[in-house]
Amino acid sequence: MKYDNTEYWTGIHKKHKGHLQAVGHPTLCKRLNELKYQSEGNTMLDSVRGICREFRLMGKKKLSILDVGAGTGYWSKMVYDAFDKERFQVRATALDLSLDALDIVRRHSQHIDTVQEDLKTINPDLFARGFDLVISCYCLHHLVNLEDFLNALRFVAKSVSIDGFLIIMDPILTLPFSKFDVIDFPSYQGNGIPRHLYLIEDVLAKEGLCKRAIRPAVSFLLNGNIEGYDWFSYTAASTLWKALCMFIYKSDPLARLLSGVLLPLDKTLKDFYMAFSSSVCVYRKSMSKTL
Secondary structure (H helix, E strand, O other): OOOOOHHHHHHHHHHHHHOOOOOOOOOOHHOOOHHHHHHHHHHHHHHOOOOHHHHOOOOEEEEEEEEEOOOOOOHHHHHHHHHHHHOEEEEEEEEEHHHHHHHHHHHOOEEEEEEEEOOOOOOOOOOOOOOOEEEOOHHHOOOHHHHHHHHHHHHHHHOOOEEEEEEEEEEEEOEOHHHHHOOOHHOOOOOOOOEEEEHHHHHHHHHHHEEEEEOOOOOOHHOOOOOOOHHHHHHHHHHHHHHHHHHOOHHHHHHHHHHHHHHHHHHOOOOOOOOOOOOEEEEEEEEOOOO
């Protein structure tokens, strides 16, 4: 395997310096990345609103939030602002490998603390039960070696406080068919590997986390597909995504022209669970499994 997680992320943040391409699709146009993040942001905010209601029922007024693999702080800021708007007192921390990315967080969101750590080697107990809400968006699947992935996942899970919540937004396999099930791992050169939901939840359950919701984050129209109900649905989605990348998503003007069509179609595919792409999973930590 030639992909190196450390070199990839430090390099891409130096190259794109705060643009969405650094944390989205670096080879595609700005407008496509904006549409992708708009769709995912809508799903994220739906999940945050549900968690906000539960925190209110618990009588919470102060919250601590950790964004794991925060990049330039796009999701850190969105979630912070959502709770701040609801008049919670929020302490937020962004954790990432790249110092270039964290410099952008510090410049643009001075109210958010930053921590530089490598998830491949981080102590899983570093922030044990330290945060009311932990989020990890498009981070974990980039840890392609299984031991690195499991170390990061345990760190994420252990960092959630009792009665706290975890949100994972990632390409996660939930359907019967995926070509990622048959990759040749020793020669694989991609920068991410989707994992099965059952693997993730087996680890999270051992840390007392129980799933509360799972939603399509974005459809294959704006992010490509990772799975399907069968070979036909997988291939059809993959072919359409590749055609859009070839003929539309290299051009900002064309992507802007089609925005009014792409976003409603994306929402429809998500509503009918035919998105075939990334998911937003919400978990809550209970006392009984963590004693």
